Amino acid sequence: MFLGRFSHNLDAKGRLAIPAKFRSELAEGVVVTRGIDRCLSVYPLAAWQTLAEKVSALSISDPDARQFKRMVFAEAMDETLDTQGRIVLPPELRRYAGIDREAVVVGMNTYVEIWEPGRWENLSAAVEDAGASIAQRLADLI
Amino acid sequence: MFLGRFSHNLDAKGRLAIPAKFRSELAEGVVVTRGIDRCLSVYPLAAWQTLAEKVSALSISDPDARQFKRMVFAEAMDETLDTQGRIVLPPELRRYAGIDREAVVVGMNTYVEIWEPGRWENLSAAVEDAGASIAQRLADLI
DNA sequence: GTCGAAGTGGGGATAAGTGGGGAGTTTGGT
């Protein structure tokens, strides 16, 4: 269960410290890949594997499905936390998310998202204004 | 589990270094053959055998199936990694994929694809804007 | 204030990618 928001810095080698609270659930390994809205998604290994099976099972004869498959697997990286609880963000993924030195690490219950601070600011500001209506729309789900 | 995208160079002898992360899963031997969309496919030996059975079982009376069968088996090469973790790409397969000096090695979860860099660029540029929808589709699978 | 845990930063050992030399085999021609 990943909860909370943390601001951490990348070092010169592109390493990002994972919040200590998250580490035990990610100790088996993680998969980092592109997320929605230009963030990065970090999945615990077990969660990724169920996801990967579904993607792998897609028809090979459908060109769209082939392309989808390629992007999912080619842009994903599997890693393990280093002894300090950090992961390396490869340059391609940093570019995709616009992350330079600072990053926001966000718990999303079953997985973790990583954001460029400015982008995170914009989105959460937008949500605050629209908060009432969004909440109203989604309240029925509870 | 093959994940990620790597740019490697062929040497003058047509050898290609397999990313170190992939080697343990390919140590038993590999089969290199023509892939879809003018790339090359590299299968671990065990995965190839199950694939070969399926292709073998295709109807011999269907002309398309016969032709597919020929393409798969006639152009396939079985190899083992050399002591440096490299494989040789035979000239016919290089010509098929348009590979000269550089190549992109792509993890596809259960197997590996090898691309000419320009061709890979084109394909990924085509879906670059679709990146968000890919992530969306991925999210829906969770 | 002190202690401990967490975040941050860098040095050095180790492995990976790349390139080339050379022994042993095969191939094809004379």
Add this chain to the structure above:
DNA sequence: ACCAAACTCCCCACTTATCCCCACTTCGAC
């Protein structure tokens, strides 16, 4: 049958990147 050319495969060497480890700093708790 012999030789020469081509090929394969193993080994060595160099450069670069990766990872592990150690050390400093900051922050919160007691």
